Amino acid sequence: MSEKDVLLSIKDLRKVYKTRDGELEAIGKVTFDVKDQEFVSIVGPSGCGKSTLLRIVAGLLEKTEGEIIVDKTKFNPDKEVGFVFQKALLLDWRKVIDNVLLPIEILKLDKRKYVDRAMELLEMVGLKGFENRYPNELSGGMQQRVSIARALIHDPKLILMDEPFGALDAITREKMNLELMRIWSESKKTVLFITHEIAEAVFLSDRVIVLSARPSRQVGSFDIDLPRPRGIDLKTTPEFNKYVIDVYKTLEVQ
Amino acid sequence: MEEIKEGRLMATKKIKEAKTNPVVAFIDKYQTAFSLILFFLTWEVLCRIFKVNEAFLCTPSSALSHLFFKQPDAAYHWGINITATLKEFVLGFTITAILGVFISVCLIWSKTLQKMVMPIFVFFQSMPNIAIIPILLIWIGYGLKTNIIIAFIASFFPMVVNTMAGLNSVDDDLLDLVRYLNASKLQVFLKVRLPMALPYIYSSLKICTSLSVMGVIVGELYASDKGLGYVIANAQKYMDTPPMFASLIVMSMLAWGMYLLVTILERVTMPWRYVKQKSED
Ligand SMILES: Nc1ncnc2c1ncn2[C@@H]1O[C@H](COP(=O)(O)OP(=O)(O)OP(=O)(O)O)[C@@H](O)[C@H]1O
Numbered sequence: 093m094s095e096k097d098v099l100l101s102i103k104d105l106r107k108v109y110k111t112r113d114g115e116l117e118a119i120g121k122v123t124f125d126v127k128d129q130e131f132v133s134i135v136g137p138s139g140c141g142k143s144t145l146l147r148i149v150a151g152l153l154e155k156t157e158g159e160i161i162v163d164k165t166k167f168n169p170d171k172e173v174g175f176v177f178q179k180a181l182l183l184d185w186r187k188v189i190d191n192v193l194l195p196i197e198i199l200k201l202d203k204r205k206y207v208d209r210a211m212e213l214l215e216m217v218g219l220k221g222f223e224n225r226y227p228n229e230l231s232g233g234m235q236q237r238v239s240i241a242r243a244l245i246h247d248p249k250l251i252l253m254d255e256p257f258g259a260l261d262a263i264t265r266e267k268m269n270l271e272l273m274r275i276w277s278e279s280k281k282t283v284l285f286i287t288h289e290i291a292e293a294v295f296l297s298d299r300v301i302v303l304s305a306r307p308s309r310q311v312g313s314f315d316i317d318l319p320r321p322r323g324i325d326l327k328t329t330p331e332f333n334k335y336v337i338d339v340y341k342t343l344e345v346q
Numbered sequence: 347m348e349e350i351k352e353g354r355l356m357a358t359k360k361i362k363e364a365k366t367n368p369v370v371a372f373i374d375k376y377q378t379a380f381s382l383i384l385f386f387l388t389w390e391v392l393c394r395i396f397k398v399n400e401a402f403l404c405t406p407s408s409a410l411s412h413l414f415f416k417q418p419d420a421a422y423h424w425g426i427n428i429t430a431t432l433k434e435f436v437l438g439f440t441i442t443a444i445l446g447v448f449i450s451v452c453l454i455w456s457k458t459l460q461k462m463v464m465p466i467f468v469f470f471q472s473m474p475n476i477a478i479i480p481i482l483l484i485w486i487g488y489g490l491k492t493n494i495i496i497a498f499i500a501s502f503f504p505m506v507v508n509t510m511a512g513l514n515s516v517d518d519d520l521l522d523l524v525r526y527l528n529a530s531k532l533q534v535f536l537k538v539r540l541p542m543a544l545p546y547i548y549s550s551l552k553i554c555t556s557l558s559v560m561g562v563i564v565g566e567l568y569a570s571d572k573g574l575g576y577v578i579a580n581a582q583k584y585m586d587t588p589p590m591f592a593s594l595i596v597m598s599m600l601a602w603g604m605y606l607l608v609t610i611l612e613r614v615t616m617p618w619r620y621v622k623q624k625s626e627d
């Protein structure tokens with residue numbers, strides 16, 4: 093792929109938190125590109141700055157050094173970003189359906205036009221029939237799935253996901269993986285995905301980026317050359333497992 | 347393993363029994379009324395057994411009969427006195443509630459404003475508000491206005507200070523949720539900050555009910571010609587305890603009634619807080 097395809101470019105990004113006990117260098121130096129319609133995963137040890145990285149990309153945090161360049165001809169970074177946070181972060185006072193529609197309200201779009209889409213997304217995440225419940229009537233995993241539907245409602249071009257499936261059981265997680273892959277390939281989205289699960293990263297991604305412990309640097313980048321569409325069977329193939337082991341070893345070295 | 351399982355089963359069974367036993371269920375339902383009746387009965391019985399001097403402590407029955415059956419005379423006209431206190435209380439509470447909510451909302455809107463006025467509010471809250479009464483008497487004289495102002499001073503500052511304290515302990519992550527979509531300040535306020543503030547505002551309003559009754563009564567005790575505080579101050583001269591206790595009971599009822607109204611408003615405006623409890627019953 094050429095330079096032209098790059099949607100998001102992160103150059104020499106560094107982040108230092110100023111805390112009461114002095115400075116804390118969360119991200120040392122990270123550089124990578126995300127191409128249009130690419131699925132990129134980031135793995136790294138807990139506390140290495142993955143969430144920090146995503147929040148900087150989303151414009152929620154100031155970076156200390158480096159550059160973040162987005163190709164504004166491909167999408168509008170103010171409106172076409174979807175963020176699934178590590179926590180579900182539902183608004184307690186809104187019913188499930190109104191939580192899903194929150195981005196539509198914020199972006200001042202016509203809510204009526206998106207109600208059907210919201211219902212479809214809820215069905216997709218397995219929450220059909222729960223649209224009129226309040227968040228505190230749902231389990232943690234269900235809440236997280238609502239937050240996934242919410243991140244997709246405005247049909248964002250770039251989807252940032254911070255361990256979105258962390259709170260789910262193995263089977264639901266598998267289902268959500270397949271759904272996410274389907275949405276991604278059908279609607280030509282670009283995904284930047286954070287996870288602890290190496291197998292999940294390899295299974296979903298075109299590329300897996302491995303970060304070191306804090307202050308994080310990039311210690312590996314793996315192009316996952318596995319055929320698409322991918323099914324569960326892929327996980328038993330030696331090619332798949334080879335990638336998993338390679339990533340694992342890179343992570344373990346540090 | 348087996349034992350643990352059995353223990354659990356038995357515990358579950360007990361809970362079920364308690365719920366189905368009609369006597370227990372009845373008491374459970376009217377628990378508040380039962381507690382109160384029990385309290386007043388004990389008071390009544392103890393007074394009678396020990397033949398307590400009425401100039402020292404009257405029985406609840408004589409307090410209540412004073413309230414309901416005493417012929418009105420100049421000093422003990424319940425109609426006038428209760429109306430006077432009720433009027434001051436309702437006005438004082440309403441003014442405080444409206445201003446308190448309004449000011450709280452303004453402070454939620456602007457952090458800068460909050461930082462500027464909070465020290466002043468904390469200063470006023472820390473000041474014993476009874477001490478301001480003599481000054482108010484010089485400025486305004488005794489009566490309705492002074493008592494309303496005292497009620498206001500007694501409840502406004504705690505209300506705003508509490509609302510702010512609650513709000514400042516809230517998770518900022520929820521704000522990020524709308525900020526990443528570039529929400530306007532008004533959107534952040536209406537969609538996140540204000541609904542998040544509601545529970546704190548209501549709990550402040552509840553504190554405000556008893557504090558404003560207190561303010562009004564303190565004002566009446568100090569200087570007045572009518573009201574429940576006046577009844578108490580006047581009756582004290584004659585060691586006439588029944589009207590004193592009757593006044594105390596009525597005051598408590600007034601504050602309690604207002605508290606109930608706030609609770610109803612709370613339930614109506616925040617249905618999400620009560621769905622879970624309903625499904626548990
Ligand atoms: N607001 C903050 N102020 C100060 N330090 C912070 C702040 N947020 C995060 N950190 C620190 O920065 C480092 C990276 O945090 P971050 O949340 O990005 O980690 P992470 O890689 O997402 O971890 P995990 O996988 O456990 O979610 C941690 O050491 C954390 O203590």
Ligand SMILES: [Mg+2]
Nearest residue numbers: 142143178254
């Ligand atoms: Mg994280």
